[in-house]
Amino acid sequence: MSSRRELANAIRALSMDAVQKAKSGHPGAPMGMADIAEVLWNDFLKHNPTNPLWFDRDRFVLSNGHGSMLIYSLLHLSGYDVSIDDLKNFRQLHAKTAGHPEYGYCPGVETTTGPLGQGISNAIGMAAAEKILAAQFNREGHDIVDHHTYTFLGDGCMMEGISHEACSLAGTLGLGKLIAFWDDNGISIDGEVEGWYTDDNVKRFESYGWQVIPGVDGHDPDQIRAAIEQAKANTEQPTLICCKTIIGFGSPNKEGKEDCHGAPLGDDEIKLTRERLGWEHGAFEVPEDIYADWNAAEAGSHAENEWNERLAAYSKAYPELAADLLRRLSGDLPADFSEKADAYIADVAAKGDTIASRKASQNSLNAYGPMLPELLGGSADLAGSNLTLWSGAKGVEKNDASGNYLFYGVREFGMSAMMNGIALHGGFIPYGATFLVFMEYARNALRMAALMKQRAIHVYTHDSIGLGEDGPTHQPIEQVANLRHTPNMSCWRPCDAVESAVAWKAALERTDGPSALVFSRQNLPHQARTDAQISDIARGGYILRDTDGEPEAILIATGSEVGLAMDAADVLAAEGKQVRVVSMPETNLFDKQDAAYRESVLPAAVTARVAVEALQADFWYKYVGLNGKIVGMTTFGESAPAGELFKHFGFTTENVAETVKSLL
Numbered sequence: 001m002s003s004r005r006e007l008a009n010a011i012r013a014l015s016m017d018a019v020q021k022a023k024s025g026h027p028g029a030p031m032g033m034a035d036i037a038e039v040l041w042n043d044f045l046k047h048n049p050t051n052p053l054w055f056d057r058d059r060f061v062l063s064n065g066h067g068s069m070l071i072y073s074l075l076h077l078s079g080y081d082v083s084i085d086d087l088k089n090f091r092q093l094h095a096k097t098a099g100h101p102e103y104g105y106c107p108g109v110e111t112t113t114g115p116l117g118q119g120i121s122n123a124i125g126m127a128a129a130e131k132i133l134a135a136q137f138n139r140e141g142h143d144i145v146d147h148h149t150y151t152f153l154g155d156g157c158m159m160e161g162i163s164h165e166a167c168s169l170a171g172t173l174g175l176g177k178l179i180a181f182w183d184d185n186g187i188s189i190d191g192e193v194e195g196w197y198t199d200d201n202v203k204r205f206e207s208y209g210w211q212v213i214p215g216v217d218g219h220d221p222d223q224i225r226a227a228i229e230q231a232k233a234n235t236e237q238p239t240l241i242c243c244k245t246i247i248g249f250g251s252p253n254k255e256g257k258e259d260c261h262g263a264p265l266g267d268d269e270i271k272l273t274r275e276r277l278g279w280e281h282g283a284f285e286v287p288e289d290i291y292a293d294w295n296a297a298e299a300g301s302h303a304e305n306e307w308n309e310r311l312a313a314y315s316k317a318y319p320e321l322a323a324d325l326l327r328r329l330s331g332d333l334p335a336d337f338s339e340k341a342d343a344y345i346a347d348v349a350a351k352g353d354t355i356a357s358r359k360a361s362q363n364s365l366n367a368y369g370p371m372l373p374e375l376l377g378g379s380a381d382l383a384g385s386n387l388t389l390w391s392g393a394k395g396v397e398k399n400d401a402s403g404n405y406l407f408y409g410v411r412e413f414g415m416s417a418m419m420n421g422i423a424l425h426g427g428f429i430p431y432g433a434t435f436l437v438f439m440e441y442a443r444n445a446l447r448m449a450a451l452m453k454q455r456a457i458h459v460y461t462h463d464s465i466g467l468g469e470d471g472p473t474h475q476p477i478e479q480v481a482n483l484r485h486t487p488n489m490s491c492w493r494p495c496d497a498v499e500s501a502v503a504w505k506a507a508l509e510r511t512d513g514p515s516a517l518v519f520s521r522q523n524l525p526h527q528a529r530t531d532a533q534i535s536d537i538a539r540g541g542y543i544l545r546d547t548d549g550e551p552e553a554i555l556i557a558t559g560s561e562v563g564l565a566m567d568a569a570d571v572l573a574a575e576g577k578q579v580r581v582v583s584m585p586e587t588n589l590f591d592k593q594d595a596a597y598r599e600s601v602l603p604a605a606v607t608a609r610v611a612v613e614a615l616q617a618d619f620w621y622k623y624v625g626l627n628g629k630i631v632g633m634t635t636f637g638e639s640a641p642a643g644e645l646f647k648h649f650g651f652t653t654e655n656v657a658e659t660v661k662s663l664l
Contacts (some may be wrong), residue, residue: 002293004221007042008034009277010077010290012250015069016273017283018090018097020264025091025099028247028260029067032218033152033183036243039224040150040181041074041296044232048300049079052107055329055426056307058147059110059126063119064154064183065100066262072097075108077286077294082106084284103424103452111424112452115444117160118417120180123151124170125421125430127178127238128396128406132376133427135401137325142314144307144325147177148232154183155193158201162445165414167238171209174398176235179228183218185247191258202242211237218243250277328374328427331455331511337371341505344368349498349534352526357519357559358461360500362387368504369393376428378406379459380415385521386433386461412438416445416458423454429508433459435467436476436518439483449514450488456514457507463493464614465649466560467521471639480518481619484587488513492586493613495562496524499585502537506586518559522642525563527583540589543601545569545581552578553608553660556623558585561612561631561651568612568656579660580606584623608663614651629659 011034019025046058062071069090075082082096089095096106100114110126113119127149134145157163170178182201186193205212211234213227224243231239248260251273265273274280281287315322327334344367348360355363369375369390379388394403408415412434419430439446439460449456465475483491490510492503500519507515527544536542541556545566553572557565562583572579582601584590590598602609602623609628611620617632624630631650638645646652 002290004035004038006290007293008038009250009279010286010294011037011070011073012277013274013279013281014073014076014087014284014286016265016270018069018072018087020267020270021088021283022091023264025069025264026066026262027069027265028187028262029064029154029183030070030073031249031251031255031260032185032245032247033067033070034249035219035221036152036181036224036245037070037074039221040228041078042294043225044228045150046147046303047296048304049075049108049297050301051304052080054304054307056145056147059123059149059425061110061119061123061126061149061151062101062113063123063151063157064116065113065119068097068099068101070152071101071109072106075106077291079295079297080108082108088284111421112448115448116156117162118445118448120151120153120157121162121166121414121417121445122421122424123149123180124166124175124178125418126425127170127175128173128418129422129425129428130177131173131175131401132396132403136373137321139318139321142310142317144311144314149178151178151180152183153180154185155188155197158182158199159197162413162417165411166418167205167210168208169409169411169414169418170238171205172398173396173401174209174236175238178238179231179241180239181241181243183245184242185245187247187256187258187261189258189261201240205240209237211239212242213239214242216241216243218245219249252276324373325427331426333509334371338509340371341368345498345501345505345534348501349529352528353497354523354525355497356521356523357494357496357500358387358521360494360497361459361504361517361519362390363497364501364504365390367501368508372429372508373404374427374429376404376406376422376430378408378415378431379433380408380412380438381410382434383407385435386459388431388433388459408432412441413445416442416449419456420445420449420452420454423449423456424452429455429457431457431459433461435462435474436460436479437462437474439476439479439516443482446483446489446514446516447486450486453488453513455511458514458516459519460516461519462521463518463559464520465633465637465645466614466642468642468645469639472636475637476615477633477636478616481616483516484619490515490586490588491518492516493518493559494585495557495559495583496526498527498529498534499537499583502534503585506538520560522560524560527562527566537585538589539593539597540586540591541582541584541601543580544583547578547580549578551580551606552664553610554580554582554602554606555610555612555656555660556582556584556620557612558583559613561614564651564653564656565612567653568660571653571657572660577660577664608660610656610659610663612651612656614646614649627663629663631656631659
């Protein structure tokens with residue numbers, strides 16, 4: 001049996017070799033945290049390398065994702081489909097072993113990390129999902145949902161504001177199966193952190209309601225093991241294990257220094273490190289006995305088989321619960337959802353209500369929510385404004401986690417990153433809400449959701465200058481253009497209750513990325529449509545009002561400005577002008593339609609085009625061309641009632657009509 005230090009040294013050797021071969025990377029953290037990782041992975045982590053997606057596995061998140069060779073070494077050594085050639089290909093094009101761990105590219109990587117603080121926040125979302133799912137499905141004698149979430153984080157994650165947001169909520173929720181390891185090495189890129197980071201993290205996390213285990217020697221396996229056992233014994237609180245480590249452990253000239261944080265050690269230093277560690281093997285060489293001691297495939301298969309037996313017993317005792325759990329874990333919606341949703345959309349169209357689209361959103365939740373127990377909602381302290389609470393919503397609490405709604409508090413970034421963790425965990429479709437302008441607080445979490453193609457739904461209300469008196473600090477201008485330009489993001493801005501219901505249906509059915517649903521504060525007029533037009537909403541853009549003959553001009557609008565465009569078309573029609581109105585609630589979806597459909601909606605021969613949207617103007621040149629015109633925003637807003645603002649900034653029937661006539 002290899003010694004614990006030898007097993008950890010395999011991580012150190014592979015990490016420094018891969019970084020050296022790539023000529024870039026971060027060897028310091030993997031070398032410093034190798035002993036902690038060895039104890040956790042070999043003595044505690046429940047996982048199956050032959051089936052990385054086994055549901056009841058423990059989740060492991062490397063929040064300080066720049067130390068990616070740590071997780072790649074662990075995956076390789078324990079038997080995942082990560083070969084020695086993959087390690088040699090570290091940081092190269094199309095490699096499994098990207099510069100930062102990327103979900104979906106490397107088996108065993110639970111989430112994409114690198115932007116500091118988001119990994120710990122994802123882990124908190126995963127732990128919340130585990131607790132809520134367990135409360136919903138476990139029954140006496142049948143703990144079918146029963147796993148831990150472990151995360152490593154460094155000083156950088158601790159400094160990032162998002163860690164304060166998410167860790168605070170983790171304590172409030174009592175996430176007792178969340179165990180975090182703080183790599184307290186006192187070093188960041190600029191050197192010793194004591195010049196800019198002197199927080200008392202023991203007191204900080206105790207104030208959050210965490211169990212804190214201070215003063216653990218991160219290079220002493222016995223202390224590490226004892227700390228993990230203490231953490232697991234406390235099921236009422238998340239645990240922070242404070243591990244004092246030496247960055248770049250084993251490097252004679254660079255350990256404990258910023259030199260090894262983000263640069264290769266160099267061939268000479270690697271040779272000296274091998275000698276100091278007693279690692280008498282060449283680059284990328286690991287002895288077979290060490291591989292054998294690391295391999296977790298047999299133990300993992302045994303653990304999964306044991307769980308499958310428990311699942312069979314659970315299925316026999318609670319067949320309906322088991323079927324619903326497995327459906328939710330597969331990501332499938334109920335078989336009749338689409339049909340029932342279409343019936344609801346038809347009912348909304350028949351009623352023809354003139355309401356704010358945020359209210360239409362809440363109505364949609366009341367219709368779809370009872371069909372979807374997997375919905376896990378929330379709002380960043382704006383439930384009464386975002387209208388995200390629906391008739392079946394039940395708050396998740398520390399002592400009763402069986403609900404389906406999280407009160408996130410004023411934590412937009414933390415909320416959005418936790419939603420990513422919830423989506424990654426499985427069993428839920430998370431939605432969370434705030435004002436559109438505060439999307440920017442959460443921007444990087446949305447980017448990560450899009451990068452990982454996660455099924456998370458972001459609800460944004462108060463969508464333009466139409467929110468009025470709160471003024472330019474709260475009036476979004478450029479945010480929707482940002483969302484539309486984000487790869488893999490679906491961004492809807494519906495014009496009435498019908499389009500709002502369609503937007504919710506599309507977001508719920510989407511499985512290949514996040515959705516942003518952008519809703520108004522003010523009432524929006526109902527638009528009459530044929531069945532064919534209702535069907536075409538799902539294409540992202542469609543003809544809402546057409547002309548008897550070929551159109552002379554086309555008005556394109558979204559959201560609250562669709563009603564304005566329709567009024568302008570009425571004025572122009574009275575003057576004998578043939579003007580088509582196109583509603584385009586989801587521009588990216590429209591762009592994905594075939595060329596014939598796009599040409600049928602926006603014929604190239606019609607160059608007189610005007611786009612109308614009370615948001616950033618320049619986005620619309622892609623549709624109106626250089627010869628067209630845009631009635632949009634090129635400045636920030638002002639503080640005044642909405643009606644006055646729309647008039648002040650030119651969003652009037654007269655101005656839109658005159659703009660069209662200027663092109664004819």
